[in-house]
Amino acid sequence: MILVNVTKRLDTAEGAINAHFELSINDSEFLTLFGPSGAGKTTLMRMIAGLEKPDSGMIVVDGDVWFDSSKKINLPPQNRSIGFVFQDYALFPTMTVRENLLFAAETADQRHNVDELIELVELTALSNRLPATLSGGQKQRVALIRALVRHPKILLLDEPLSALDPGMRQKLQDELVLLHKRLGITTLLVSHDIAETVKLSDRLASIEKGQITQISSPMEFFSPQTLSGKLQLIGEVLKIEEDFPVAIITLLVGSSVVRTVVSSEEAAVLTIGGHAIISTKAFNPIVIPLK
């Protein structure tokens, strides 16, 4: 159980704001901090990691105090049981994949497990390569397993997939889901990608202008009017073709492009590049198993 209640003054593009975050994260939970850039998501994560100091408040992890302004406790990142995955991977350029992981290992056991972790993400063949020779997806996998070497209590992922192409993104999302299921490690993800958030997280904390505005399940957040027996997909609007009284809209759902017809009125509230939910009352859908 992780309890966070911190405040910090943030300098944003729209001037200074007083951020206040109050949050509790359950054991083994996958929680996503979701919101626009500059809202304070990354700052909150860096405060949990000890890379930034809150102005006041406390951070308690499984009963251990990591930060408490009233008692002047502020553990350095070295003494916090965390695994941090940076947006730019942050691999050590002069060490091979294996050396990057061995650098993180502290005990003989952890050193022993390094090869197993490399195998888990299918990088055995590349374990003696330097990071500069790897693709973005491979680098990200190394960064992820490097963060896991020390068996941290909490895994912090700062937009880890944002620099990858869509195909690689989806693949790594799947791997993250599997890894989280397998290791059961409490995970905090910073994201502003709706599909990623829905796919990965148990709960979502929506952050805007330094405040947590809502904590709920991702589906509840993105489609508040839940109806049972309804099939719904979230997609990105690619194109809107007006043909009064209807409009043909093209959406990207997952990796497939879907075209559908809506009324001009419905189309008027959509914007290209924005996200939309397509739902159909699943009275008579055609369901064919995929081979």
Place this chain on the structure above:
Amino acid sequence: MESEFLTTMALTFKLAAVTTLILLIIAIPLASFLVFSKIRFKSIIETIVSMPLVLPPSVLGFYLLLAFSPASAIGSFLTDHGIRLAFSFEGLVVGSVLFSLPFMVHPIQSALSQVPLSIIEASYTLGKSKIETMIKVVLPSIRHGLISGIVLAFAHTVGEFGVILMIGGNIPGETRVASIAIYDEVESLNYAMAHQYALTLFVVTFSILLLVYTLNKKSLGEIK
């Protein structure tokens, strides 16, 4: 004559080696401070470090000579402790360290400023102390800057003339380095000897630079 030549050359390279070693020890923390510190008076320190680039060597030599003289506060303090810096090898080392400081600090500083902050933070989140991070993560990734600094500081000290002439004079075996010897030989119209010094310096410095650039290119190729 031959043995005097060898003594002078040995002294020249000894001075360069000692100076380079001291500079390396000073420059790493100094460059880290200049890159990572957010203190306000930083630009004053930056300016002082860079001064030898623009200051005539004779100006630095002149003030050092005044400071080393037993009549000054620093000089009398040193004399009381049995240290004589004017016209001595130790004095040359002090002068060379000051004069070659920017040549060591600048390459290290510019290499350090290219190190992404995230790899330093990543090392911290993996439980590594600041010192361990410096030795195992930062220094290996700035090794090209370190090599450039070492070569530049060494070569610059070998070629130094003005400061040494001011504070060292021309004492064989003590303060007489190759660049001074060349001047001296030319003045007494002994061109053959001047040639011997000059050509040796030329060949040695050329070889060092060539070796470094070849090695540098090789290890850069490995990374890419």
